[in-house]
Amino acid sequence: MSERVTDRSGWVALAGTYRHFPALAGNSSTDWLVIGGGFTGLAAARRLAELHPNDRIMLIDRKRLGQGASGRNSGFAVAREMPGPAEIRHQKDRAVYLANAAIHQAAGAEVKRLVSELGIDCDYDSGGYIFAVRERAKFQALEERARMINDLGGEARVLDHEALKARLGIGFYNHGLWLGGGNALLQPAKFAKGLIDTLPPQIECFENTEALRIESAAGGGVVVHLPDGQVKARRVIVGLNAFMPRLGLKRDRVFPISLTASLTRPLTEEEENAIRKAAPWGGLCPVEGGATVRLTADRRILMRNTAEYEPDGISEAMLAKRKAWHEMGLRHRFPFLGKDAIEFTWSGHMAASRNWTFVFEQVSPGLYAAGCYNGAGVARGTLLGRLMAEHASGERSPLVETALGLDKPSWVPTGSLFTWIAKVRLAHELHQARSEH
Ligand SMILES: Cc1cc2nc3c(=O)[nH]c(=O)nc-3n(C[C@H](O)[C@H](O)[C@H](O)COP(=O)(O)OP(=O)(O)OC[C@H]3O[C@@H](n4cnc5c(N)ncnc54)[C@H](O)[C@@H]3O)c2cc1C
Incomplete structure (x- = not known):
């Protein structure tokens, strides 16, 4: 890097x-x-x-x-992971999910504790967040996932197009799953x-x-x-x-994965009306390569729709291209946003394991x-x-x-073999998830 x-x-x-x-x-x-x-x-x-x-x-x-x-980062404080189809269907994967759940729940609680005990003003919002898609095929086992989370003492609710539109103020998404139970949003910095x-x-x-x-x-x-x-x-x-x-x-x-994100200026009164003054929300995509979007507490929109293997980092020129992708994602969801709504664009490294x-x-x-x-x-x-x-x-x-x-x-x-595998894999995921950008 x-x-x-x-x-x-x-x-x-x-x-x-x-x-x-x-x-x-x-x-x-x-x-x-x-x-x-x-x-x-x-x-x-x-x-x-x-x-x-x-x-x-x-x-x-x-x-x-x-x-x-x-x-x-995008500021999702994860206390409950959404189970994948394998974790629902296969005993062995479910056991791994359950073993991890104790750490996830304690992790969510630890953030909440610190915010409260240290009096940190970080727009902490314990109202959970939503996984959502346009294409039904991109959200496998939606109902089973909700059932499994609720059976395990969590909080999940399936949302259809109308419910999503009412909550988010935009009509982009058709199928969603709200996940509460300790999941929270915050301003990470x-x-x-x-x-x-x-x-x-x-x-x-x-x-x-x-x-x-x-x-x-x-x-x-x-x-x-x-x-x-x-x-x-x-x-x-x-x-x-x-x-x-x-x-x-x-x-x-x-291995590192490079993510890029953009944050808009605050919404205008007209734009607020267009989303019917929706309360702040966070949206994730259940498939790899899909977009992360937030309406923040200070009334901006966060957009992240890239994930790449770029161990040498993201150059200024690359960042400008990623910003154009963010603009595209914004246009799809918030068509009323004028050009040049983005105020900040940046990249960062997350770490991943196989x-x-x-x-x-x-x-x-x-x-x-x-x-x-x-x-x-x-x-x-x-x-x-x-x-x-x-x-x-x-x-x-x-x-x-x-x-x-x-x-x-x-x-x-390690080495060039991995570089090749990772670049192809991530590019493939981005392509597969293109309806969700
Ligand atoms: C765009 C983006 C979106 C993300 N969204 C989310 C999200 O919504 N929710 C979520 O839970 N996670 C998210 N993540 C991941 C999350 O940010 C990380 O998992 C988290 O920050 C890890 O914290 P950390 O302290 O382990 O590492 P980091 O925050 O990476 O801190 C490591 C520190 O080490 C320093 N460092 C590096 N090398 C050296 C060195 N040689 N000597 C001294 N210091 C060094 C770095 O400067 C850095 O400050 C996202 C990440 C990115 C980039």
Whole structure:
């Protein structure tokens, strides 16, 4: 992945002023070093401070805290995944779904707890969100999915064209499934900024401080090399998500996917009338390659309809093309929006694994990693960062045990073979889902 992503997230731009932290230079030693200042790293550092009030805790990020994927995502805080047809029909897949459900629900609850306890103003909306399509064939087993969720104590409701139109204010979608039960929407950069603003003072934060290499230290502990010095830590927690492979971690398990999104200016009074002043909503597509759309609390529209394997990042020229795709998606849904409604366009990296599972493990003595949430890291990262701090501290709990016991990401080839497979696969998914762009 190159450094070509220079675009700025609309969420970040609208979140207000961020605290600045210095870069770290020279040689230091610490009890704990957390690498990566996204949801995972922020949660890990916070929990370490609670568990070890007298320890030295350092947190570094190669750019700005909270402004990587954590400040660039679509803001769906997932507490209940929608089961797929296999999870409905096959006992083995259902067992995996159920095993993961405990983590998902705890993750959704953790976001809610932090927002409330820390008083974070991030437009948190616990009203759930909607999976919706135009083409019925793109939503397999719609009713069975709703039934399974409700049977498991969740909240789901099938919506037809009229119900969708009444709720969303647009007639684009024909079949939908509302999913509540802890699922929430938020302004992700405001959430991340709130977590940064409330970090305990014990945590020493450093920005523009890139970890270049991690190695075991002679005599115990871990040494992390920086551009201008090194840190020797008793223990290191890595919250690098899509950047893990770059530091040589999980290279044959985790891969980055580039997503791009746009946010419009606020709707005009006329446009508000056109959608009958619908309350804020979030819409996802049940098939890979479909679009994510939101009507935000501040009355803008978020559009994301690309997912690509571009390990070198998205250049400015590529971003301009993706923006045109977003404009197309907006035209399909909100034909009354004039040209030039988009105010921000940006890209970001999510991490994925072949079998849709996350990384949560001790990698080597003193080195721990959590990440790769397959596009659902707002809640999962927030929980698993905390759980990783507990695990690395030797704390045991049912949730830590559950996280350790789940399937690990499966093997993927590396190099040009993988590049070819991933590009073809993702391009195919985008093509298959074109009616849903
Ligand atoms: C456009 C988009 C839409 C998404 N939508 C959603 C959604 O709606 N819901 C959802 O749950 N998830 C979504 N995701 C995924 C979600 O953003 C991530 O799962 C989540 O941010 C992961 O948090 P994290 O802290 O593990 O990683 P990140 O947020 O990626 O943080 C990792 C941090 O590590 C830093 N870093 C990288 N390399 C180094 C290094 N060498 N040294 C030091 N620091 C380094 C980065 O600068 C970054 O700040 C989306 C992602 C994108 C890009």
